[in-house]
Amino acid sequence: GEDVEQSLFLSVREGDSSVINCTYTDSSSTYLYWYKQEPGAGLQLLTYIFSNMDMKQDQRLTVLLNKKDKHLSLRIADTQTGDSAIYFCAGNFTGGGNKLTFGTGTQLKVEL
Amino acid sequence: DTAVSQTPKYLVTQMGNDKSIKCEQNLGHDTMYWYKQDSKKFLKIMFSYNNKELIINETVPNRFSPKSPDKAHLNLHINSLELGDSAVYFCASTQGERQAFFGQGTRLTVV
Numbered sequence: 001g002e003d004v005e006q007s008l009f010l011s012v013r014e015g016d017s018s019v020i021n022c023t024y025t026d027s028s029s030t031y032l033y034w035y036k037q038e039p040g041a042g043l044q045l046l047t048y049i050f051s052n053m054d055m056k057q058d059q060r061l062t063v064l065l066n067k068k069d070k071h072l073s074l075r076i077a078d079t080q081t082g083d084s085a086i087y088f089c090a091g092n093f094t095g096g097g098n099k100l101t102f103g104t105g106t107q108l109k110v111e112l
Numbered sequence: 113d114t115a116v117s118q119t120p121k122y123l124v125t126q127m128g129n130d131k132s133i134k135c136e137q138n139l140g141h142d143t144m145y146w147y148k149q150d151s152k153k154f155l156k157i158m159f160s161y162n163n164k165e166l167i168i169n170e171t172v173p174n175r176f177s178p179k180s181p182d183k184a185h186l187n188l189h190i191n192s193l194e195l196g197d198s199a200v201y202f203c204a205s206t207q208g209e210r211q212a213f214f215g216q217g218t219r220l221t222v223v
Contacts (some may be wrong), residue, residue: 033211042215042216043204045213088155099145100134104154
């Protein structure tokens, strides 16, 4: 199956930028997504990128996609304490059927 | 209006019991899913239904039986609950390859 890897933890200071990385193996996906999960809550779609794009910007969020290296990143500018959460990348990878395969999740902690 | 709603939100039960979790979506989507999130926060798909038909079953024990009475509902019934079934179960729905909408999750605790 598809392996989608993320670093488990990231700690940043309030006001700094956060970069959360995601790598995947073997397959491609038409869309790649970033989801946010706050403690005790469900998954909230933050943003997504179409596979023929390299970059997408949405207010404080910037998504970069390097298809050659199978690498996706999410940059959060001016990180706030409210951004503290777990962030998951996900994709509908070829051969995976009509399902989302999720990354391992990155716990972002924003410190004052 | 909640797009994908699950009930109950919390479920505490004893080993060996049988329990059900319900899910409803009002988005008109064709495809619904059940995902399991374990204690390490890993999310794994369990089942996928498209227009009431099972299309994905990811090596889930037979004790788990999904049922889709119509395309807006996907329920999950679990027989003979075990301690290892304790997790958060998420329902989701999509239309084609578009974004998935998730329910708020059901935290199942087996004691």
